[in-house]
Amino acid sequence: MSDDHRLGHRERLKERFRKGGANALAEYELLELALMLAIPRRDVKPLAKTLLAEFGNYAEVISAPPERLKEISGVGDNVVTTLKIVEASSQKLAQSKVLEKPVLSNWQALINYCSSEMAYKKNEQFRVLFLDRKNRLIADVKMQEGTIDHTPVYPREIIKKALELGSTAIILVHNHPSGDPTPSREDIEMTKKIMEAGKQLGVILHDHLIISKGGHSSFKSLDLI
Structure with a gap:
């Protein structure tokens, strides 16, 4: 040319x-x-x-x-x-549209943010969104990163971090590099453990989102929590 x-x-x-x-x-x-x-x-x-x-x-x-x-x-x-x-x-x-804002009333912005951060990661990553009493996002913390299909998660560490931050509610987020956002049996069992640990110390689990390049799924929408 x-x-x-x-x-x-x-x-x-x-x-x-x-x-x-x-x-x-x-x-x-x-x-x-x-x-x-x-x-x-x-x-x-x-x-x-x-x-x-x-x-x-x-x-x-x-x-x-x-x-x-x-x-x-x-x-x-x-x-x-x-x-x-x-x-x-x-x-x-994407982050600027959710940080320090009520995330439950701006759900699509939250999905967009999580997707921009995680949908195309090659390894599985587990993050926790920590919210204050007004459900504003105060911290997004990567708790673990693993292999292409497995990330170790420790419920006590998540609740401990919530208490350190003064967070009263959390949203769990992890990605499926496979592209299929369907929750696995392990995902469901792990979520229940975190929810129970949080209840004992006054930390509410609002949702668990699975993000992938093929879309996303919400445990709350699927009646899994």
Whole structure:
């Protein structure tokens, strides 16, 4: 692609984005815009399409581990840094909509936040959202991280942390890297143990969310708590 044609293409893409936002662009075009920041003097459309073909979609690309991204020809430190900035920005935006706000009345924002943080993790991660008396989020703590399908969880440690933070209610969140958010028998049994431990010390379990790239499930909606 000639320099003039490349510059014209970039400007047309930017103009469409300015007028219509992300909905005006295909996924590869949105990824192109990000890659333009990292590679200012090269046609990045082929690289954008290669990344999408390799990882599946835009979210998978920006959340891919740096070492996996670098396996792709044309991806260097600048590209990795730019993609990780995009990922961190999306997480910070989602977090700002739930931090220190009543989460039970803004449930979709909470799901969006948890999904941005955990849906594309390659290993299972167990987090606890600690709430105050007004059900505002005061802390999001990663309690454990495990393998692709198992994370050890210790109910006493969770309740101990709640008491340290002055939290009176909690929401459990963990991810299923498999993509299937269906609760396992182990998930259900572990949740019951945490709920019972909390009851004894005045810490309410509001819900347990399972997050995956295939969607999410809620123990409360499933009548499991």
